[in-house]
Amino acid sequence: MTFRAALLMALFSTPTLQAVEAVTPFRESPHRYLEHVPSDRFAKFMKELEAGRVRLDTGDDKAFLASILKALDIPESSQLLVFSASSLQSEIINPRNPRALYFNEDTYIGWVPGGKVEVISMDPEMGAMFYIFDPLRRGGPVPGILRSEKCFNCHAGNATRRVPGLIAESLLPMLSGASLETYRRDEQGHQIPLDKRFGGWHLTGGHHLKEHLGNLMGRTSSSRGFEKTKVEPGQMSDLNLHLRPTSDILPHLVHEHQLGFENRVFHAAYVMRQLLEQGRGSLPMAAKPQVEELADELAQYILFVNEAKLPREGIEGDPDFMRDFARHRKPIATGISLKDFDLKTQLFKYRCSYMLYTESWQKLPSALKERVYYKMAEGLREQNANPTYAHLGVEERRAIRAILKESLPGLPAWWR
Numbered sequence: 001m002t003f004r005a006a007l008l009m010a011l012f013s014t015p016t017l018q019a020v021e022a023v024t025p026f027r028e029s030p031h032r033y034l035e036h037v038p039s040d041r042f043a044k045f046m047k048e049l050e051a052g053r054v055r056l057d058t059g060d061d062k063a064f065l066a067s068i069l070k071a072l073d074i075p076e077s078s079q080l081l082v083f084s085a086s087s088l089q090s091e092i093i094n095p096r097n098p099r100a101l102y103f104n105e106d107t108y109i110g111w112v113p114g115g116k117v118e119v120i121s122m123d124p125e126m127g128a129m130f131y132i133f134d135p136l137r138r139g140g141p142v143p144g145i146l147r148s149e150k151c152f153n154c155h156a157g158n159a160t161r162r163v164p165g166l167i168a169e170s171l172l173p174m175l176s177g178a179s180l181e182t183y184r185r186d187e188q189g190h191q192i193p194l195d196k197r198f199g200g201w202h203l204t205g206g207h208h209l210k211e212h213l214g215n216l217m218g219r220t221s222s223s224r225g226f227e228k229t230k231v232e233p234g235q236m237s238d239l240n241l242h243l244r245p246t247s248d249i250l251p252h253l254v255h256e257h258q259l260g261f262e263n264r265v266f267h268a269a270y271v272m273r274q275l276l277e278q279g280r281g282s283l284p285m286a287a288k289p290q291v292e293e294l295a296d297e298l299a300q301y302i303l304f305v306n307e308a309k310l311p312r313e314g315i316e317g318d319p320d321f322m323r324d325f326a327r328h329r330k331p332i333a334t335g336i337s338l339k340d341f342d343l344k345t346q347l348f349k350y351r352c353s354y355m356l357y358t359e360s361w362q363k364l365p366s367a368l369k370e371r372v373y374y375k376m377a378e379g380l381r382e383q384n385a386n387p388t389y390a391h392l393g394v395e396e397r398r399a400i401r402a403i404l405k406e407s408l409p410g411l412p413a414w415w416r
Contacts, residue, residue: 026126026156026162026164026270030273031273031274033164034149036125036126039123039125040106040123040129041072041107041121041122042072042121042129043123043129045071046145048071049071049142054071055067056142058136058137058138058140058141058143060138061111061136061138061241062241062243064117064136065100065111065117065243066243068117069102072109073104074102074103074104074109075102075104075320075324076243076244077244077321077323077324078102078251078255078321078324079100079101079102079242079243079251080100080101080251080255081098081099081100081201081202081247082099082101083095083097083099083173083177083201083217083237084169084171084199084201085173085177085178085179086154086169086171086200087099087110087112088118088148088150088151089112089116089118090177092115093115093177094175094176095217095231095237096237097112097113097237098202098237098242099111099112100112100242101255103258105328105354105357106121106358106359106360107119107121113238113241113242116134116135116136117132118130118132118133119131120151120166122359122360125269125363126266127163127266127269127360128151128160128164128166128266129147129164130148130151131145131148132145132146134146154167155167157186158186159185159186159188160263160266161263161267163270165262165263165266166258166259166262166263167259168255168256169184169185169199170182170184170185170196170197170200170201171183172199172200172213172217172226173200173218174217174219174220175219180218180226181199181218181226183196183197183199183213184196184199188259189257189259189261189263189264190253190256190257190260190307190308190347191260191301191305191308192308193308194310195209195211195212195213196213197212197213197256198213198252199213201214201247201252202214202233202247203215203249203252204246205246205248205249205250205315205316205317205318206249206316206317208311208312208313208315208316209249209311210311214247215231215232216228216230216231233245233246233247248317248318249315250317250318250321250322251318251321253347254325257347257353257355260301261301261353262355264297265355265360266360268294268364268368269364271290271294272291272364272365272368273365275287276367283367291371292371294371295368295375296375298372299372299375300389301353302353302355303351303353303379303380303389303392304348304351304391305388305389307346307347307351307391310343310344310345310347314344315343317341317343322341326339330357330407331407332402332407333406334402336349336350336399336402336403337350337354337407338350338353338354338356338357338400339354349396350396350399350400350403351391351400352376356408357407357409373412373415379392380397380400382394382397382398385397
């Protein structure tokens with residue numbers, strides 16, 4: 001049976017998404033991921049670098065990393081520290097040498113002392129693009145940059161529903177960095193309870209979590225199998241090797257929200273591309289249930305249905321990150337925006353994702369976006385709203401509608 005015939009059978013024999021996902025080979029038509037010419041932020045940066053319009057400081061590892069972040073508009077305050085051996089450079093990541101992660105809305109940078117700089121940049125059509133710098137020679141030329149396909153083993157597997165995406169895990173690492181226990185895997189997003197997160201990560205700042213999985217490592221024990229022990233930031237590693245000594249709770253929470261958003265959006269984008277290709281530019285009638293399912297999932301995530309609860313005392317975010325996060329804030333006439341933090345009972349004051357402003361969302365097929373907007377409108381009514389969105393009060397719904405009307409490009413005319 002040809003691939004096209006198999007796809008036809010899958011699409012028209014079932015109304016569920018599972019069959020479509022099972023035949024979403026991102027390397028093949030209609031996606032052709034490896035043949036796609038990227039237009040993500042890092043791809044544009046490479047062109048600027050090659051043309052000499054961007055310069056990087058190769059004096060030492062920290063200066064090199066800082067200059068990359070500055071060129072990509074990624075704040076140093078977004079730094080997260082992870083010490084589980086969970087990247088291409090797993091052999092040098094452990095509690096004695098944690099890996100640092102940095103991010104903005106569309107680009108994610110990883111670096112471990114003694115290793116290479118890794119990049120994931122979100123292409124608006126194909127999702128995650130993977131790049132890695134060659135090792136730095138201090139004071140030498142800018143290292144070469146390669147597109148990596150090795151990342152697909154993890155970043156295009158079950159965790160991302162078989163399309164290129166973003167992952168984060170929660171593990172109990174040993175001193176070697178290898179894991180003894182897994183607390184959550186194959187799932188990302190703000191719905192994950194906080195007591196399931198942070199395993200294998202350092203956690204700093206005013207998080208007010210009485211118990212958490214961060215700052216813990218495991219040791220094997222002949223009597224108990226293994227036991228947990230504290231490993232506070234800097235206890236076993238030299239934090240001076242990093243740009244900051246922090247791995248603050250707030251960038252952790254924002255990072256998790258973004259991962260969940262991007263993975264859902266690009267999973268939907270790949271499914272839609274496949275459905276539209278099969279319908280020669282329009283959706284087959286048999287695909288309507290799949291589209292409705294995708295739209296429900298996206299609308300609920302965008303409006304923070306099932307967001308994990310914060311500690312009773314709330315959290316205290318790093319002021320540096322709060323300032324940097326607000327740099328591209330899009331306030332409306334009344335001064336409010338989707339980037340306004342709450343941090344008392346919920347992450348954001350207005351529970352509608354600021355990621356709607358990204359190209360990831362803006363380039364999603366309009367046939368799906370229209371359905372998502374319709375479902376969001378149902379949930380944002382002041383009266384007779386969809387009960388799925390009962391977590392949103394009347395004033396919050398009113399504020400979200402006002403923000404979207406005034407600031408979101410491409411909102412349907414009927415919404416306005």
